[in-house]
Amino acid sequence: MSRGQYPSTRMRRNRQTAFSRRLVAETRINTADLIWPLFVVEGTNIIQNVKSMPGVNRYSIDCLQDQAAKAVEMKIPAIAIFPSIDTELKDDSGSLARDGDNLVCRAVKAIKSAYPNLGIVCDVALDPFTSHGHDGLLKEGEILNDETIAVLCEQAIHQANAGCDIIAPSDMMDGRIGIIRAALDGAGHQNIQIMAYAAKFASGFYGPFRDAVRTGALIGKTEKSTYQMDPGNSDEAMHEIALDLAEGADIIIIKPGMPYLDILARAKAEFGVPCVAYQVSGEYSMLCAAFNQGWLDRETTITEVMISFKRAGADAVITYFAPEIAAILNQS
Numbered sequence: 001m002s003r004g005q006y007p008s009t010r011m012r013r014n015r016q017t018a019f020s021r022r023l024v025a026e027t028r029i030n031t032a033d034l035i036w037p038l039f040v041v042e043g044t045n046i047i048q049n050v051k052s053m054p055g056v057n058r059y060s061i062d063c064l065q066d067q068a069a070k071a072v073e074m075k076i077p078a079i080a081i082f083p084s085i086d087t088e089l090k091d092d093s094g095s096l097a098r099d100g101d102n103l104v105c106r107a108v109k110a111i112k113s114a115y116p117n118l119g120i121v122c123d124v125a126l127d128p129f130t131s132h133g134h135d136g137l138l139k140e141g142e143i144l145n146d147e148t149i150a151v152l153c154e155q156a157i158h159q160a161n162a163g164c165d166i167i168a169p170s171d172m173m174d175g176r177i178g179i180i181r182a183a184l185d186g187a188g189h190q191n192i193q194i195m196a197y198a199a200k201f202a203s204g205f206y207g208p209f210r211d212a213v214r215t216g217a218l219i220g221k222t223e224k225s226t227y228q229m230d231p232g233n234s235d236e237a238m239h240e241i242a243l244d245l246a247e248g249a250d251i252i253i254i255k256p257g258m259p260y261l262d263i264l265a266r267a268k269a270e271f272g273v274p275c276v277a278y279q280v281s282g283e284y285s286m287l288c289a290a291f292n293q294g295w296l297d298r299e300t301t302i303t304e305v306m307i308s309f310k311r312a313g314a315d316a317v318i319t320y321f322a323p324e325i326a327a328i329l330n331q332s
């Protein structure tokens with residue numbers, strides 16, 4: 001395509017006025033694009049702040065209800081609930097994941113009955129429940145794939161029974177999407193969606209999340225690199241996504257977000273399916289650290305990052321900034 005040249009073409013003409021900038025804007029963000037991750041703990045009337053995530057708290061179920069109310073009021077379509085399990089309840093095999101009355105299931109039930117139209121997402125992975133902090137069963141230093149999937153299926157069915165709308169396997173075991181799909185279908189949950197963490201990289205940016213769910217000290221310096229992906233691999237990410245889609249994933253997640261926008265853009269272009277970016281805890285904390293120093297402007301920056309996710313191809317974004325972004329959008 002031939003394009004004009006200066007001086008007949010002046011790119012700044014369209015940028016001169018606010019109305020014109022609005023008219024030519026290619027990417028817009030909306031409260032409908034948001035998924036808000038929330039942490040839940042046992043007890044009542046508890047709000048504990050997560051030190052490495054300024055402004056983010058762990059809530060007991062009663063207090064989590066108020067946050068769910070806020071999500072509804074702010075028109076945030078869905079929340080993702082992550083349990084922070086008391087250490088004495090964790091064991092080697094993450095048994096509590098197989099208990100339909102565990103913390104996350106009780107939280108889902110409570111919120112679903114109060115706010116039936118608010119979407120609820122639950123992770124499927126064993127890390128909140130294992131004494132070693134790994135997402136799967138650990139035997140002689142090895143994460144067992146197929147044995148782990150059997151437990152994940154039970155976990156997913158309990159969460160679906162509790163009222164979870166979207167099951168989000170974040171464990172990165174091979175073949176788990178298809179097997180979990182079949183297990184959900186077998187339990188009468190044909191309409192429960194699966195949002196697969198399809199391309200999940202072994203990332204340093206998960207550090208603050210591991211503080212929030214109290215797995216950090218357990219996992220220590222050991223790596224999740226035998227199941228999470230090598231940050232350098234893009235073709236492999238496409239392969240992972242193709243497999244998850246073939247196995248029945250309805251939506252795919254690319255994670256982390258900002259350092260992996262190329263993966264997101266490629267995934268959207270190659271597959272044309274619903275894509276979700278997860279702006280993870282470390283991305284949140286890194287930005288907050290700069291905001292708190294006065295080095296970056298909060299509103300401008302969080303809006304810009306959100307637009308970047310959408311521009312790169314995200315249909316929705318999982319972000320700890322969700323209520324803040326919703327507040328900005330609701331007021332404008």
Ligand code: PBG
Nearest residue numbers: 125127170205206209280281282
């Ligand atoms: C656990 C899980 C993790 C995150 C979501 N689910 C951490 C991990 O894999 O170690 C990270 C989210 C974040 O950092 O915000 N399967």
